[in-house]
Amino acid sequence: MRLVDKSNSFRLIQTCSDTLARAGELITPHGTVPTPVFLPVGSQATVKTLTPEELEEIGVPIILANTYHLYLRPGIHVIQSMGGLHKYMAWNRVILTDSGGYQIFSLAPLRKVSDDGVIFRSHIDGSEHFITPELAIQFQEALGADIIMVLDECPAYDDSLGKIQQAMARTHEWAERCKVCHSRDDQALYAIVQGGILPELRRQSAQHLTSLGFAGYAIGGLSLGEPKAVTLAMTEETVAFLPQDRPRYLMGVGSPEDMVEAVARGIDIFDSALPTRVARNGALFTWGGRRNIRNAAYTLVEEPIEPGCDCYTCRTFSAAYLRHLFTCGEMLAYRLATIHNLTFVQALMQKIRSAIKDGTFSSFRDGFLANYKPTDEQIRISQKRKWLKSRR
Amino acid sequence: MRLVDKSNSFRLIQTCSDTLARAGELITPHGTVPTPVFLPVGSQATVKTLTPEELEEIGVPIILANTYHLYLRPGIHVIQSMGGLHKYMAWNRVILTDSGGYQIFSLAPLRKVSDDGVIFRSHIDGSEHFITPELAIQFQEALGADIIMVLDECPAYDDSLGKIQQAMARTHEWAERCKVCHSRDDQALYAIVQGGILPELRRQSAQHLTSLGFAGYAIGGLSLGEPKAVTLAMTEETVAFLPQDRPRYLMGVGSPEDMVEAVARGIDIFDSALPTRVARNGALFTWGGRRNIRNAAYTLVEEPIEPGCDCYTCRTFSAAYLRHLFTCGEMLAYRLATIHNLTFVQALMQKIRSAIKDGTFSSFRDGFLANYKPTDEQIRISQKRKWLKSRR
Numbered sequence: 001m002r003l004v005d006k007s008n009s010f011r012l013i014q015t016c017s018d019t020l021a022r023a024g025e026l027i028t029p030h031g032t033v034p035t036p037v038f039l040p041v042g043s044q045a046t047v048k049t050l051t052p053e054e055l056e057e058i059g060v061p062i063i064l065a066n067t068y069h070l071y072l073r074p075g076i077h078v079i080q081s082m083g084g085l086h087k088y089m090a091w092n093r094v095i096l097t098d099s100g101g102y103q104i105f106s107l108a109p110l111r112k113v114s115d116d117g118v119i120f121r122s123h124i125d126g127s128e129h130f131i132t133p134e135l136a137i138q139f140q141e142a143l144g145a146d147i148i149m150v151l152d153e154c155p156a157y158d159d160s161l162g163k164i165q166q167a168m169a170r171t172h173e174w175a176e177r178c179k180v181c182h183s184r185d186d187q188a189l190y191a192i193v194q195g196g197i198l199p200e201l202r203r204q205s206a207q208h209l210t211s212l213g214f215a216g217y218a219i220g221g222l223s224l225g226e227p228k229a230v231t232l233a234m235t236e237e238t239v240a241f242l243p244q245d246r247p248r249y250l251m252g253v254g255s256p257e258d259m260v261e262a263v264a265r266g267i268d269i270f271d272s273a274l275p276t277r278v279a280r281n282g283a284l285f286t287w288g289g290r291r292n293i294r295n296a297a298y299t300l301v302e303e304p305i306e307p308g309c310d311c312y313t314c315r316t317f318s319a320a321y322l323r324h325l326f327t328c329g330e331m332l333a334y335r336l337a338t339i340h341n342l343t344f345v346q347a348l349m350q351k352i353r354s355a356i357k358d359g360t361f362s363s364f365r366d367g368f369l370a371n372y373k374p375t376d377e378q379i380r381i382s383q384k385r386k387w388l389k390s391r392r
Numbered sequence: 393m394r395l396v397d398k399s400n401s402f403r404l405i406q407t408c409s410d411t412l413a414r415a416g417e418l419i420t421p422h423g424t425v426p427t428p429v430f431l432p433v434g435s436q437a438t439v440k441t442l443t444p445e446e447l448e449e450i451g452v453p454i455i456l457a458n459t460y461h462l463y464l465r466p467g468i469h470v471i472q473s474m475g476g477l478h479k480y481m482a483w484n485r486v487i488l489t490d491s492g493g494y495q496i497f498s499l500a501p502l503r504k505v506s507d508d509g510v511i512f513r514s515h516i517d518g519s520e521h522f523i524t525p526e527l528a529i530q531f532q533e534a535l536g537a538d539i540i541m542v543l544d545e546c547p548a549y550d551d552s553l554g555k556i557q558q559a560m561a562r563t564h565e566w567a568e569r570c571k572v573c574h575s576r577d578d579q580a581l582y583a584i585v586q587g588g589i590l591p592e593l594r595r596q597s598a599q600h601l602t603s604l605g606f607a608g609y610a611i612g613g614l615s616l617g618e619p620k621a622v623t624l625a626m627t628e629e630t631v632a633f634l635p636q637d638r639p640r641y642l643m644g645v646g647s648p649e650d651m652v653e654a655v656a657r658g659i660d661i662f663d664s665a666l667p668t669r670v671a672r673n674g675a676l677f678t679w680g681g682r683r684n685i686r687n688a689a690y691t692l693v694e695e696p697i698e699p700g701c702d703c704y705t706c707r708t709f710s711a712a713y714l715r716h717l718f719t720c721g722e723m724l725a726y727r728l729a730t731i732h733n734l735t736f737v738q739a740l741m742q743k744i745r746s747a748i749k750d751g752t753f754s755s756f757r758d759g760f761l762a763n764y765k766p767t768d769e770q771i772r773i774s775q776k777r778k779w780l781k782s783r784r
Contacts, residue, residue: 045716049723051708074716078691082712090708299470316443316482320474324437324466331441331723 008188010247016361020266023356028146030094039064039271045089049335052091064271068100076139084144097145099136101152133174134181150178152192157224164196188215199237206241216247223252225385239266257374279337282326285344289373298323311343400580402639408753412658415748420538422486428655431456431663437481441727444483456663460492468531476536489537491528493544525566526573533576542570544584549616556588580607591629598633608639615644617777631658649766671729674718677736681765690715703735
């Protein structure tokens with residue numbers, strides 16, 4: 001038995017009798033993380049607008065940082081020589097680093113993939129770089145996160161079948177190379193399932209990676225502009241072939257309604273920039289759905305945006321004042337909205353987990369979805385595709 | 393004796409034997425403010441990037457808000473119907489509101505002044521507005537600050553003698569009208585001395601306003617692109633004709649070295665956007681002068697920007713990390729730098745006050761100025777003029 005299973009493992013606590021939902025915990029060197037869990041995104045070693053102290057006050061146990069961004073700025077060697085990522089950003093709780101695969105394939109303006117690795121240009125200054133699976137692990141070992149990810153090739157939603165198959169095969173080979181060279185036993189290494197939106201490929205990918213044996217399994221290549229029904233269907237197809245005793249991580253999903261549905265399909269871990277990004281645009285989560293705080297209807301509203309919410313923003317400020325800050329473009333607005341949305345997601349995850357443990361998850365899910373009005377799906381898809389395109 | 397002298401007054405505690413420096417306190421309905429004091433600028437009912445909680449942690453007893461900005465957004469009636477400015481922005485300590493005179497004459501793209509008042513266009517949407525001294529007081533009474541300012545006409549640094557004389561005469565008439573219509577005894581009304589950079593006019597203005605009798609006296613129309621030596625000379629010329637028993641407020645001055653020199657010339661109160669604005673540009677105050685945190689020399693510096701500083705930023709983060717946040721344009725950078733600079737200014741004011749009380753102000757001043765390297769004066773003036781021009 002490897003040390004990783006002791007210091008960095010997953011414990012399944014309870015499964016739902018009606019759905020595939022499960023409550024568990026990730027045991028890591030920087031603390032135990034109750035699951036299901038949502039990871040706020042802190043790509044550049046900062047969850048935008050917030051201090052580590054504020055994240056702790058919200059109750060966030062784990063965040064995500066990104067190897068691609070940190071490699072470009074400030075440089076992996078800088079963080080390593082400053083004592084590692086936890087110390088650098090003054091965050092003492094758990095960190096997961098993504099390998100940078102997705103960012104290379106979505107942000108970098110030019111890239112050339114071979115079996116060996118990928119040559120890409122920086123989206124910041126156009127400089128050329130080369131990364132291999134081995135380097136991705138070496139970088140993540142230097143950063144020192146608790147959970148690290150294999151380097152994957154992430155095809156676009158509308159790529160050809162041939163390209164998707166090739167990316168999957170390469171992801172499998174790279175996962176194996178990552179596993180071979182991974183040397184830090186205090187870090188858990190997760191594999192990433194690819195296979196586009198083809199159930200058969202998803203099955204193959206899940207089975208192949210499971211046969212190699214990883215501490216956890218992520219589902220990559222989804223939430224890239226496909227309809228939500230497809231995201232959930234692919235999640236189902238993949239989870240069916242993943243082991244019960246390992247955590248399952250649906251990458252890039254973070255809207256409240258999607259997380260509730262994905263938990264019902266057996267997902268334990270989520271990450272997404274959505275809750276923090278829409279907060280900065282003035283879209284605030286409530287149990288009735290998203291609210292646009294810029295709406296003039298809030299001009300004189302003395303209540304907070306979500307009465308009863310115990311976040312700093314709602315405890316302290318009226319919706320009217322928050323609207324004023326957004327109207328003026330005041331930076332405090334973005335922070336206050338981020339605090340609120342992350343508190344909402346944190347509360348949602350706690351409710352989900354309690355419901356699973358109490359055996360009431362199905363009714364919680366029905367009640368939540370009956371009240372929470374999601375964004376119109378056609379508008380969502382067109383906005384998402386526009387956003388993805390704007391990053392290329 | 394008016395109630396204002398009881399609930400909202402100035403108490404002189406100690407004067408320096410070598411200079412005109414004094415320690416005192418402003419007694420207001422929202423607490424007692426030790427002087428000399430610096431007011432962080434929160435024009436739009438928010439000190440940019442900070443929460444009220446953070447300002448309290450820094451030890452800030454009083455902030456400045458602006459009638460011009462709040463009149464345009466969200467509108468005076470909104471704040472009034474929300475229970476006043478303190479409640480609206482969740483700040484329970486002292487507030488001073490500027491009348492908007494300076495903003496109308498520096499920000500509004502078009503204006504037409506008559507003895508009656510001033511017609512101006514909003515810098516936001518070009519809409520036309522009319523303000524009189526009576527309205528300026530009515531608005532400030534509705535906002536409910538502890539200290540309010542008369543409406544003044546603020547000429548540009550390079551206006552003709554005739555224009556400066558006319559602006560001064562009008563400021564005097566308007567001050568009288570403000571005093572007549574001011575009805576809230578719990579608010580202290582301060583007059584504003586004008587007179588450009590002409591000692592004779594400064595004397596006339598100070599004497600005239602003193603003869604009318606106000607709770608405090610501000611020196612307006614300075615720090616508008618003239619050399620620092622001129623600012624200080626005009627401060628001297630004005631203070632000589634202001635009463636000992638009232639607070640003196642030098643508007644728009646906020647660089648550390650200028651405040652030390654102005655205290656030596658008898659000033660009690662300062663406000664300026666400088667400490668917070670330069671913070672957002674990455675210029676951080678240290679006892680040796682300003683530091684540019686974007687400098688590559690900070691890439692690997694594990695110490696905070698000012699070792700020994702007890703602000704949240706210096707207690708928590710390395711200079712290297714702060715540089716990284718600035719390099720990436722991360723919003724947290726602006727907040728952390730603002731916290732540091734306001735903590736520095738707060739500490740400076742405390743040191744000044746202690747030195748005055750201990751009778752060691754002169755040597756403190758010498759020591760401070762020997763260590764603190766100010767920005768090159770020629771560069772400062774050209775940057776200031778460029779900045780003032782960009783706002784027009």
